[in-house]
Amino acid sequence: MTIPPAPLDLGIAFRESREAMLVLDPDRDCVADANPAAADLLGYPDTVLRGLPASVLHPGQLPTLIVFTQAVQAKGHWWTDALTPRHGADKALRLEYAGSLLLGHPPLMLVTLADLDARRRRQVDAQADAHMRAGLSEWQRMERVFRNLERENQLILRAAGEGIYGVNAEGVTTFVNPAAERMLGWTAADLVGRDMHATVHHTHPDGAHYHHHDCPIYAAFRDGVVHQVDTEVFWRRDGRAFPVEYTSTPIRDQGQLLGAVIVFRDVGPRREADERLRQALAEVDSLRERLELENAYLKEEIRFESHHQGIIGRSPAIEATLRQIDVVAGTDATVLVTGESGTGKELIARAIHEASRRSDRPLIRVNCAAVPRELFESEFFGHAKGAFTGAVRDRVGRFELADGGTLFLDEVGEIPLDLQGKLLRVLQERSFERVGEERTRAVDVRLIAATNRDLREEVRRGRFREDLYFRLNVFPIAASPLRERPEDIPLIAQHFLKGAARRLNIAEPRLTEGDARRLSRYPWPGNVRELENVIERGAILAVRGRLHLDLPEVDLPPRGRDAVAMALPILNPLTELERRARDRSEIEGALTLAGGKVFGPGGAAELLGLRPTTLASRMKALEVDARTFRARR
Structure with missing residues (x-):
């Protein structure tokens, strides 16, 4: 049983006052004392009221009670009419609370209670008296x-x-x-x-x-x-x-x-409607972005076509490739183009697309080797706004851009193993979800893939999924390197020479028969891309209309009968394993001469006449580590 606190010594004025007064202890949440007028007003015996928790006296109004007591403590005095205690357990009272701190008794406070209903009745009575005195009017x-x-x-x-x-x-x-x-x-x-x-x-x-x-x-x-x-x-x-x-x-x-x-x-429903409108406008923006991206790709295609006027050559290898393009272009079959870097795999993909029923839709190219691992899904499938840090707006993926057209996956062998399954799922189900979005989107895409790797060997080593390999290898086309079709080299060189003269705004230099023989003797480890660079450099360095060819003599085969033999068409082309062994030997020889240096002057890339990025990609495919050659220096 709780013993109420002893009455405080507040004097006879507190006890005998006709105004209801309470002494509150905010820290203990209790009524420290109450005079008889307060007990009558609140409907409690003074023995019960004294010690009663103030929060119990004001059920459901604890926040308002706290605000009032804190205001009194902060300002020294405060009032409120928001507190409505109940008369015993019966009706709610409308009171005005006026509180002030008690000097000498901190942190107690004295609260005077005024009955607003009684005050209102008194005011009404006073007004009625005034009206009666003022007369009937x-x-x-x-x-x-x-x-x-x-x-x-x-x-x-x-x-x-x-x-x-x-x-x-x-x-x-x-x-x-x-x-x-x-x-x-x-x-x-x-x-x-x-x-x-x-x-x-x-x-x-x-x-x-x-x-x-x-x-x-x-x-x-x-x-x-x-x-x-x-x-x-x-x-x-x-x-x-x-x-x-x-x-x-x-x-x-x-x-x-x-x-x-x-x-x-x-206005909640209206704001929800506004949000739905905003989302619809965002979808329109997404479609507009897709059209802008498609337009950018079309411009790139126009630029590419103006730079490369199709597949050039009359060799048996080129004629066989063109026949394969004619056969497969009219279908939607997946094509896998294989061959060394710089052999024109993208040209073959574009020729297939232009000859297909999808030619009025874009050819979307993805360089799989250039896509960061963490952005693979976003690049291929797109993402929704807020899907990850930095995703400040919806983004259309390459599959969605290629819908109705052709998707060209260059360097497909560079896709990480754990991400190949996601690509396979899209190829099988013809549907995908953007990153951060649950909506499934159907897509109609014709796929052409290209690689300079031996994917069958990659499957054997566990670095490429076998099921994805079979999904891609429906119709294989091999792009022949230049050294296996030397009779095409003069034609390609003449084409590059015209293009270089046009871009450089110079008179077209002459390509002599001696230049053609010299170009045909060179093994071209960088293939067509290397030939284009040599021709453009020769046009820049041309003197009095004479092309200046700067070929590394160390890479030229012996002259005489051997040179004539090399200029003839290769009747027994190398197998893929023989090619890889030969390429590995050439790269290791260049690294030995360069002391393991790949880039820059005197590096292996310069010795081989290759772009450093091309050599790095080829070294990665052949598992050649430059650090082992630095140790031999």
């Missing part, structure tokens, strides 16, 4: 005022669909219409007579406390100005907030501000 005028106000209130209450409530000059709710009841979840009986701000408007959208003095609704009956707001929220009875826009209009009578009428509406 004044009484009739006031009756008309109240009758007019009542009629206006009824008209407002019947307004269609919008929530409407009124407050008096003290901020106390005077009426609530049915629409407001439905939106707020409170009945009119619950709200009338209460502080409306503390009930439904107490918090900003971000959760911060919303003070009465900052409320535009209450400002209307202070400054007499109409206030319109569309960036705030009201709180329902169940604790959920909803966005509102409202208008607070002051009510006047003969120049005196009596209160305000508030008309509000729930």
